[in-house]
Amino acid sequence: MSWRSERSLGFLLVGTSSYLGIVMSFYGIAGLFISSYLWCTILWNVGSGYDRFDRKEGIVCIFRWGFPRKNRRIFLRLLMKDIQSIRIAVKEDIYARRILVLYMEIRGQGAIPLTRTDENLTPREIEQKAAELAYFLRVPIEVF
Numbered sequence: 001m002s003w004r005s006e007r008s009l010g011f012l013l014v015g016t017s018s019y020l021g022i023v024m025s026f027y028g029i030a031g032l033f034i035s036s037y038l039w040c041t042i043l044w045n046v047g048s049g050y051d052r053f054d055r056k057e058g059i060v061c062i063f064r065w066g067f068p069r070k071n072r073r074i075f076l077r078l079l080m081k082d083i084q085s086i087r088i089a090v091k092e093d094i095y096a097r098r099i100l101v102l103y104m105e106i107r108g109q110g111a112i113p114l115t116r117t118d119e120n121l122t123p124r125e126i127e128q129k130a131a132e133l134a135y136f137l138r139v140p141i142e143v144f
Contacts, residue, residue, distance in 0.1 A: 086134040087142045100126040
């Protein structure tokens with residue numbers, strides 16, 4: 001059991017043992033729901049997948065797993081000529097750490113993320129990945 005689940009159960013027990021524990025019970029139940037959601041996300045491997053670039057056909061295929069339902073498999077098929085650029089963006093997480101994320105900018109469809117947020121690549125590795133992909137696709141690199 002994770003530490004979040006144990007803490008949630010603790011809040012639930014404290015809340016049920018006192019008259020003024022309605023708030024603690026709420027936190028306990030909310031914590032159980034959040035921890036079960038996180039465990040399901042991990043077990044179902046939500047967000048994982050692959051990217052396939054086929055220069056011969058001129059097609060880019062992006063596959064990702066979603067939550068179990070009718071549309072669990074997310075499959076995008078794009079033409080290489082519709083790719084405008086490869087973009088490196090700097091994001092900050094809740095701990096004020098800077099995270100570099102790699103996007104593919106598509107004409108008329110916006111940006112599609114290519115790296116996972118938990119990948120924790122160094123700036124040099126992101127730069128290398130972006131340079132290789134931009135060279136292969138023959139598009140510019142944008143940094144935001």
